[in-house]
């Protein structure tokens with residue numbers, strides 16, 4: 001009885017010694033022999049995936065890695081096999097088409113991009129170039145400027161309902177509203193407008209002045225989605241989590257509302273109507289069988305999230321900046337009310353030509369970018385030069401817009417909100433912003449996988465912001481959003497922004 005125990009106890013030092021040897025040689029390999037050993041960065045991050053995963057799952061990765069960039073430079077090793085770039089050339093090198101990759105961009109890193117919930121691929125989760133190109137070609141006509149012109153009445157209708165709902169809040173005798181959090185209203189509008197433009201049904205958020213359970217679910221699940229992504233960095237654990245943990249994380253709400261988009265997609269496909277929504281283009285292209293039904297469903301699920309969360313984040317960002325910079329707020333309201341006399345003057349075409357509005361939006365997209373961390377790509381076999389540095393094939397590489405957009409070497413007074421840096425005067429030699437690297441702001445990505453919804457996003461953001469500022473005066477009651485400290489779980493977790501409204505004071 002005692003003998004096997006003694007045998008086992010005797011085995012422990014051997015086990016400890018062999019583990020120490022394996023660990024020791026892995027550490028020495030990672031630090032001194034690995035093809036990325038010359039890339040600067042903290043040693044702990046170079047030998048283990050744990051520090052990155054911890055920081056990512058805590059929602060502080062963008063701030064933590066920004067600090068690493070300030071210390072180690074624009075190229076930093078963030079995991080044994082991953083490198084972050086905060087370099088002006090990174091957009092072209094990592095996301096652009098490369099001659100070294102046969103004129104194609106690097107493939108998306110499946111650890112980050114492969115769909116977790118759907119067997120079918122979507123425009124965003126498709127890894128292979130051919131599948132992506134086929135899906136993108138089917139959707140592209142729905143997102144041109146021409147299509148947007150036809151979709152404008154749908155957009156205007158959604159935004160008009162937002163304004164009506166906000167005006168209904170003005171119930172006090174002194175002509176003001178009670179204090180309320182304006183952030184959910186950006187979510188309501190973004191999801192409703194996109195639902196209407198995508199498949200002809202809103203989520204009734206503005207109708208009911210409340211979250212549709214599906215929209216609430218999406219907002220709540222942003223954090224848990226990041227947990228899952230963090231776990232994926234450890235393929236050895238993923239099987240256990242997939243089999244034993246994730247099924248239990250799927251709650252009743254998820255089961256009930258998870259199909260909210262698919263149901264709408266299926267309903268829309270049965271309609272025999274002519275309306276210029278995104279689905280009408282897909283139906284037309286699908287007469288030739290361009291996308292499978294599974295791809296259509298997966299793509300509309302992606303579009304709903306990609307098309308709404310990002311827009312709502314940008315609106316939250318610009319509103320936070322304007323309400324905390326009263327001089328910019330006043331100047332923008334002056335431009336909007338001065339140049340747009342009647343409500344009917346607020347058209348998408350007119351808004352393109354308001355210089356201060358567009359300067360404010362560019363500046364908000366710089367500091368409050370909706371995608372502060374871009375999901376990684378894989379350097380092709382054989383390796384490649386990225387931003388002038390040789391990176392081994394198979395390395396996971398990503399851009400950190402959060403750090404590029406705050407780099408004091410690229411921007412004057414980098415962390416402050418200055419819409420002026422986007423006005424023509426900023427190019428003049430005497431301007432403090434004359435050396436700003438405006439060309440490094442790529443809010444919508446770069447290359448063949450650049451945001452397909454860019455025109456729609458600009459239109460929606462300009463229209464929502466302008467119509468609010470044209471109709472209403474806003475007063476900041478309480479700012480609980482400190483944008484610099486916002487947690488980022490791939491997308492940004494946005495805190496409350498408490499405001500009061502009143503009807504605009506001057507003539508209408």
Ligand code: HEM
Pocket residue numbers: 123124136302303306307308310311314369370371374375442443444445446448449450451452453454456457
């Ligand atoms: C301010 C709002 C938005 C921002 C900042 C934004 C940003 C981005 C970025 C940076 C990418 C590239 C991601 C990557 O490849 O790593 C992207 C891709 C994408 N965006 Fe947007 N986006 C916005 C609004 C929209 C809207 C309104 C839609 C609606 C359809 C949309 C749909 C997509 C899709 C489908 C992709 C993937 C494209 C592809 O892989 O071909 N986005 N977006």
